[in-house]
Amino acid sequence: MPEVALLCLCDAATSDFADEVRDFAARLTGAGLELADARSAHSGVDASCELDELVARGRPTLVVRAASWRRSRDPGREPVLVATHAGPALVVPPAFDATALAEPGERLGARFVAAAEVAPTVGLVTKLSERELRLIAAESCTGGMLGSRITAVPGSSDVFYGSLVTYSYDAKTAVLGVDTRTLVRHGAVSEEVVRAMARGARALGGVDVSVAISGIAGPGGGTPEKPVGTVWIACETARGGEVARLLHLEGSRDRIRKHAVRECARLVTECLD
Numbered sequence: 001m002p003e004v005a006l007l008c009l010c011d012a013a014t015s016d017f018a019d020e021v022r023d024f025a026a027r028l029t030g031a032g033l034e035l036a037d038a039r040s041a042h043s044g045v046d047a048s049c050e051l052d053e054l055v056a057r058g059r060p061t062l063v064v065r066a067a068s069w070r071r072s073r074d075p076g077r078e079p080v081l082v083a084t085h086a087g088p089a090l091v092v093p094p095a096f097d098a099t100a101l102a103e104p105g106e107r108l109g110a111r112f113v114a115a116a117e118v119a120p121t122v123g124l125v126t127k128l129s130e131r132e133l134r135l136i137a138a139e140s141c142t143g144g145m146l147g148s149r150i151t152a153v154p155g156s157s158d159v160f161y162g163s164l165v166t167y168s169y170d171a172k173t174a175v176l177g178v179d180t181r182t183l184v185r186h187g188a189v190s191e192e193v194v195r196a197m198a199r200g201a202r203a204l205g206g207v208d209v210s211v212a213i214s215g216i217a218g219p220g221g222g223t224p225e226k227p228v229g230t231v232w233i234a235c236e237t238a239r240g241g242e243v244a245r246l247l248h249l250e251g252s253r254d255r256i257r258k259h260a261v262r263e264c265a266r267l268v269t270e271c272l273d
Contacts, residue, residue, distance in 0.1 A: 002100045003036040004028065005054045005061040009047055009084060010040045020066045028062070028098045031104040040066075041228060044081050045251070048118070049080070054151040055093045055115040055122055060101060062091045075118045080118040089113050095125055095154075103242045121148045121149045122267035126268070127272050128159035128209070135268065136205035137163040138176055138197040140188065140214040141231065146261045161205045166197065176200030189214050191244045194232040198242065213260055213270050235271045243271055 008020050025035045031249045041047035065084040077155030082087040090110040092098045098242050116123035129136055137146050147163025164175055172178040176195060177200040186192045194212045202210035222228035234244040247263055249256045
C-alpha cells in the first residue's frame with residue numbers, strides 16, 4: 001500500500017486538527033493509501049514550509065483544507081494552496097512513479113501537482129540538475145537554513161557545493177572578502193553587501209552560481225530605516241548575471257527566516273531561466 005503524507009490547512013484557533021486527521025486517514029485507507037505523516041499549518045507561508053520539508057524527503061503529500069480554514073492574507077503564492085479551495089491536491093516528488101497513485105488520487109478527487117511547482121528548493125535542485133550547474137550559498141540571518149533545505153532534497157549532492165554561514169562582520173570580510181568600508185558605510189543588511197557576499201562566495205567555490213542572504217530576522221535589531229523583516233538576497237551566475245532583491249517579511253524570527261529561504265530558492269531558479 002503506497003505511503004503518503006497529509007498536510008492539513010487549519011485556522012490557528014482550531015482545535016479539531018486531530019479530528020480532521022482521523023477523517024482523512026480513513027479516506028486515505030479507503031482509497032488504498034497509508035498515512036505515514038500528518039501535519040497542520042495555519043497560513044500559506046507555514047504550509048509552504050511544511051510542504052517543502054515533506055516533499056524534499058521524497059514523500060507524496062496530500063494537501064487538504066480543513067472545514068474551518070479560511071484563506072490567509074499571505075497564501076505564499078503557491079498554486080497547490082489555491083487548488084485546495086476546490087479540493088485536495090496530491091503533490092508528487094520528482095522521479096516518483098505516480099502510477100500507484102493514479103487510482104487512489106482519482107478516488108480522492110485530488111489534483112496532481114509536481115513538487116517542483118510548489119516547493120522552491122525542490123524546483124531549484126531540479127533546475128540545477130537539468131542545467132548541470134553547481135551552487136554555493138553565503139548565509140547570514142538564516143544561519144545555514146538554506147543549505148539545510150537544499151540538502152534535504154535527494155540528488156542535491158550533485159549540484160550543491162555547500163553553504164558558508166558568515167554571520168559576523170569579521171566572517172564576511174575574512175571568508176567572503178567583503179570590504180570593511182562597504183560594511184561600515186552601508187551596513188550588513190544592504191544591497192551592496194549582499195552583492196559582495198554573492199561575488200565572494202562564487203569566487204571562493206569556483207562554481208557556476210552563488211546566492212547570498214543577509215537580513216534582520218528579529219525580534220530585535222530593527223531600525224526605522226531597516227525594520228525587522230528587512231532582508232536582502234542576491235544571486236550571481238558565471239555568465240555575468242547578478243540580481244539583488246529586497247524583501248519585507250513579517251512574522252516571528254523563525255517564519256521570517258523560512259520565508260527568506262524560499263525566496264532565495266525562487267531567485268536562483270529565476271536567474272537560471
